[in-house]
Amino acid sequence: xxxxxxxxxxxxxxxxxxxxxxxxxxxxxxxxxxxxxxxxxxxxxxxxxxxxxxxxxxxxxxxxxxxxxxxxxxxxxxxxxxxxxxxxxxxxxxxxxxxxxxxxxxxxxxxxxxxxxxxxxxxxxxxxxxxxxxxxxxxxxxxxxxxxxxxxxxxxxxxxxxxxxxxxxxxxxxxxxxxxxxxxxxxxxxxxxxxxxxxxxxxxxxxxxxxxxxxxxxxxxxxxxxxxxxxxxxxxxxxxxxxxxxxxxxxxxxxxxxxxxxxxxxxxxxxxxxxxxxxxxxxxxxxxxxxxxxxxxxxxxx
Numbered sequence: 001x002x003x004x005x006x007x008x009x010x011x012x013x014x015x016x017x018x019x020x021x022x023x024x025x026x027x028x029x030x031x032x033x034x035x036x037x038x039x040x041x042x043x044x045x046x047x048x049x050x051x052x053x054x055x056x057x058x059x060x061x062x063x064x065x066x067x068x069x070x071x072x073x074x075x076x077x078x079x080x081x082x083x084x085x086x087x088x089x090x091x092x093x094x095x096x097x098x099x100x101x102x103x104x105x106x107x108x109x110x111x112x113x114x115x116x117x118x119x120x121x122x123x124x125x126x127x128x129x130x131x132x133x134x135x136x137x138x139x140x141x142x143x144x145x146x147x148x149x150x151x152x153x154x155x156x157x158x159x160x161x162x163x164x165x166x167x168x169x170x171x172x173x174x175x176x177x178x179x180x181x182x183x184x185x186x187x188x189x190x191x192x193x194x195x196x197x198x199x200x201x202x203x204x205x206x207x208x209x210x211x212x213x214x215x216x217x218x219x220x221x222x223x224x225x226x227x228x229x230x231x232x233x234x235x236x237x238x239x240x241x242x243x244x245x246x247x248x249x250x251x252x253x254x255x256x257x258x259x260x261x262x263x264x265x266x267x268x269x270x271x272x273x274x275x276x277x278x279x280x281x282x283x284x285x286x287x288x289x290x291x292x293x294x295x296x297x298x299x300x301x302x
Contacts, residue, residue: 003185006080007021007085018052018056028078028080083100106146111131116143117143117203118204121166132156136177147192148194209232212245217272218275225247229247246281248278248281249280262276264276
């Protein structure tokens with residue numbers, strides 16, 4: 001008898017998981033976030049998972065909150081044996097966790113118990129971790145506290161941004177999910193409890209956190225720029241707007257006060273709490289991204 005699977009997910013990170021699941025299992029329904037305004041025109045736009053589910057011909061619901069009675073009734077009607085979750089963005093209540101025979105399985109982008117929470121990829125880069133990975137876990141009522149089924153390590157490269165690392169982890173997570181499920185469904189992969197004493201938290205990131213604080217060491221700011229690329233980006237006040245910094249590297253101390261601007265080998269730079277931050281790629285207000293040396297040609301006020 002076919003295993004009936006409901007998939008819950010929303011952003012691009014979840015796409016490989018749904019694609020792989022739909023190719024090998026009977027995905028009877030998808031739960032994703034509602035359409036949101038996006039782009040300069042603030043046009044109502046469906047989440048990437050909704051678009052893929054439509055292409056695959058899978059029924060979809062988009063409740064504002066999963067606790068809505070109509071949403072749970074639809075879940076019950078689908079009669080799932082298993083719920084698979086990848087970057088869904090909502091907490092699952094106990095009635096949902098208890099609904100499927102095999103429970104709810106989550107694809108989480110860290111090596112739990114390190115970086116529980118909403119932004120594990122950004123947290124791993126911000127902290128300067130040398131490696132991260134993906135955990136397949138059985139969900140419980142806590143925030144990423146459920147027991148672990150399998151894990152796979154991935155090295156964090158020196159040039160990685162949150163975007164590039166997420167692309168790799170999304171594929172790794174999808175493959176690991178598909179590799180894990182057969183043994184789990186046969187009862188051959190007993191979950192292993194997490195060591196709560198090793199837990200760290202990766203809180204949700206807000207737009208204002210992208211503001212660069214030049215009191216910080218330059219090395220820390222380079223990690224921030226990588227961690228917050230592509231969102232929320234990193235920026236600081238310039239002229240009548242914000243100058244976005246897409247790529248930068250740390251250089252030596254200049255003897256200048258934090259926040260003072262200088263030129264380093266033809267590129268714009270800013271003195272920091274320790275060292276200086278050389279701006280390799282920037283985006284001035286209302287313009288496209290450009291190399292820092294090109295920016296300097298028109299930035300006489302620098």
